[in-house]
Amino acid sequence: MNMVQAINDALRTAMRGDDRVVILGEDVGRVGGVFRVTAGLFDEFGDERVIDTPLSENGIVGTAVGMALYGLVPVVEIQFADFIWPAYDQIVNELAKYRYRSGGEYPAKVVIRAPVGGGIRGGHYHSQHPEAPFIHVAGLKVVCPSSAYDAKGLLLSAIADPDPVLFFEPKRVYRAAKGEVPAGAFTVPLESAAVVRPGRHVTVLAYGAMLYEALDAASKAVAHGVEAEVIDLRTLWPVDVATVLDSVRRTGRLVVVHEAPRTCGFGAELVSLVVERAFYHLEAPPVRVTGFDTPFPYSLEMEYMPLSHRILPALLEAVRS
Amino acid sequence: MPPDDGVVRVLRDDLTLDPENDPGLSDAEVLHLYRHMVMTRLLDERLVALQRQGRIGFHVGSLGEEAAILGAAFAMRKNDFIFPCYREFGAALMRGFELGVFVHNMFGTAKDTVRGRQMPDHYTCRRVGWGSISSPVGTQITQAVGFAWGAKIRRQDVATLVYFGDGATSSSDFHSGMNFAGVFRVPTIFFCRNNGWAISVPVTRQTASRTFAEKGAAYGIPGVRVDGNDLFAVVATVRKALDRGVRGYGPTLIEAITYRMGGHSTSDDPNRYRGSEVLESWASRDPIGRVRAYLEKRELWDGAAEERLIAEVDNEFREAVAVAERTPPPPLESMFEDVYERPPWHLLEQRAQLLAGPRAPSPHS
Numbered sequence: 001m002n003m004v005q006a007i008n009d010a011l012r013t014a015m016r017g018d019d020r021v022v023i024l025g026e027d028v029g030r031v032g033g034v035f036r037v038t039a040g041l042f043d044e045f046g047d048e049r050v051i052d053t054p055l056s057e058n059g060i061v062g063t064a065v066g067m068a069l070y071g072l073v074p075v076v077e078i079q080f081a082d083f084i085w086p087a088y089d090q091i092v093n094e095l096a097k098y099r100y101r102s103g104g105e106y107p108a109k110v111v112i113r114a115p116v117g118g119g120i121r122g123g124h125y126h127s128q129h130p131e132a133p134f135i136h137v138a139g140l141k142v143v144c145p146s147s148a149y150d151a152k153g154l155l156l157s158a159i160a161d162p163d164p165v166l167f168f169e170p171k172r173v174y175r176a177a178k179g180e181v182p183a184g185a186f187t188v189p190l191e192s193a194a195v196v197r198p199g200r201h202v203t204v205l206a207y208g209a210m211l212y213e214a215l216d217a218a219s220k221a222v223a224h225g226v227e228a229e230v231i232d233l234r235t236l237w238p239v240d241v242a243t244v245l246d247s248v249r250r251t252g253r254l255v256v257v258h259e260a261p262r263t264c265g266f267g268a269e270l271v272s273l274v275v276e277r278a279f280y281h282l283e284a285p286p287v288r289v290t291g292f293d294t295p296f297p298y299s300l301e302m303e304y305m306p307l308s309h310r311i312l313p314a315l316l317e318a319v320r321s
Numbered sequence: 322m323p324p325d326d327g328v329v330r331v332l333r334d335d336l337t338l339d340p341e342n343d344p345g346l347s348d349a350e351v352l353h354l355y356r357h358m359v360m361t362r363l364l365d366e367r368l369v370a371l372q373r374q375g376r377i378g379f380h381v382g383s384l385g386e387e388a389a390i391l392g393a394a395f396a397m398r399k400n401d402f403i404f405p406c407y408r409e410f411g412a413a414l415m416r417g418f419e420l421g422v423f424v425h426n427m428f429g430t431a432k433d434t435v436r437g438r439q440m441p442d443h444y445t446c447r448r449v450g451w452g453s454i455s456s457p458v459g460t461q462i463t464q465a466v467g468f469a470w471g472a473k474i475r476r477q478d479v480a481t482l483v484y485f486g487d488g489a490t491s492s493s494d495f496h497s498g499m500n501f502a503g504v505f506r507v508p509t510i511f512f513c514r515n516n517g518w519a520i521s522v523p524v525t526r527q528t529a530s531r532t533f534a535e536k537g538a539a540y541g542i543p544g545v546r547v548d549g550n551d552l553f554a555v556v557a558t559v560r561k562a563l564d565r566g567v568r569g570y571g572p573t574l575i576e577a578i579t580y581r582m583g584g585h586s587t588s589d590d591p592n593r594y595r596g597s598e599v600l601e602s603w604a605s606r607d608p609i610g611r612v613r614a615y616l617e618k619r620e621l622w623d624g625a626a627e628e629r630l631i632a633e634v635d636n637e638f639r640e641a642v643a644v645a646e647r648t649p650p651p652p653l654e655s656m657f658e659d660v661y662e663r664p665p666w667h668l669l670e671q672r673a674q675l676l677a678g679p680r681a682p683s684p685h686s
Contacts (some may be wrong), residue, residue, distance in 0.1 A: 001651035048474050051500070054501060054504055055502055056496075056501075057501065058463070058497050059496075061463075062460065062464055062467065062497060062498065063470060063497075063498075063501050064467060065463070065464050066465060066470065066471065068471075069452070069467070070467070070468045070469075070471035070472055071471065072474070072475070073472045086493070090460065090463070090494075093455065093457055094455060094460050097455075098453060099638075099661075099662070101435060101443070101445075101657045102445040103433070103436045103438070103659065104659045105434065105446075105453065107451045138660050139660050165663045191665065202489075204658070238665035241666065241667075299620075301518075302322060309668075
């Protein structure tokens, strides 16, 4: 099963198990989504639970918040994360703040799914990876799976979780990320990272599509005598800081990889967390391998992205210095 | 004769009710509404005074809009939900929100339902079907639509009423909310208090449309104009819209024509941008005065009753203020609660840091 099928399976499982779960988005109904993530759900659950909405992200999220206040569990699809900004006010000022600002009287639980990331020849408006602005917002949880198994297990956790969750799906590996995925309900807990490749010389933190680039770089580093430990963060916020620190305290070196621009990117927070808590374990300055502080380019996207060819030298540098 | 402008009016100058739209309120109902309108205005005055004395930080009042605000809420049923803007505390109290708890909100005490996390007038009261208040303009509109839409999907007989001002009709949430409600025939009543002003900006800077009600046409939603200073007309118009929604015909946009007789809030000085002449003409159509004249003519109310009511409200309010002023602010730990259902590690860590660290100076010392 690939990641698209796994997410579809998670949605079907959640909707069969809980009739409060509804899907809203553009093209999610009859056509099953532009990436076919919701394929077949319209036929099984009907147009009141799999809702083709008007083309308005602000309207989709605003009405989803209202449905959540009523007691439904809306799972919103934003067609591309690049289109999420008209809904930013509803997400930041409303959804994320509802429980707090109402003294707990109105918890608002919405899951917002959005494909993220580049490498699909999508240019600036179909390639952004905007986790950082949402991680910065008090009240949100942010998830980014890299495997089909995790995508299903994490999405089922996200839907069951009492808090609003941004669920970012790495579309570059939507179909390439394949694996065994159990049928029926199972969960992968939020807030838990996974050590996907053990190693003793340097810790690499990655997530989403870039996990595969980090793994590729780690396997090439072996020829240089470097054993990199690769951690898939899976839930970006709240991050599993214990797993990260445990690794860095053993390796003494840190490389962080993400597609989004560097400045104030999630890497900045990850490096700070490690430096504040494991400074005396560090043998070398942490290194960030990221997108550049430019808009996402079309023709030069492979140069923009922090792919294996840029991660490998960073690993070697971190170990050498 | 009233002008033939399509505006719904019921209470005539001769203090009789136009039978065409008479909502048929009982005397007891009119008295109930009148008492709450008087109470709302009195509390507005007292709260402004408290703000001027520096005892509360802020108040956003409803002077001149009492009939629009209370009449609309009165027309809704107990199981319906109301999504407020921020100028409608009088309607919340009428639906059963306790005055004492409201005053705790005005002081941001530990007993505030929102635990001192928001400015005054940003209380909530789910128990009486009252939403949570947000300062950004218009954001409650899409949410009110989603709430009623959710109920419709679940086959529950619940409608929503959403209050907003003329300024909010310029927001993207007004457009999105109207559009979604129209497409999905959601039982939401869009109640626009056209009070002439968005802080200092007049309605002519919000729209080139002739009326706000006509905006409904673009969304396939009927738009109705009502005299917002006519309590009977407001009740009748909202009831009609509610009936329409409940019977499955979808939303209605109501433009209640009224006037903001005070500033936008205690932080605003309307003398900087408008003259006082216009106030006189609106004062002659004061929504409370009109109902009082109606009641007095029918010998249901008099000066003594008014004095007793004011004394009652004043006593209750004074006591509530005294209680709030001796109630401590929320405990430090509460800052970290309700961000998530359970505080994650980073909030536990920050809470421990706050508790172990130095205390801030008192804002009033």
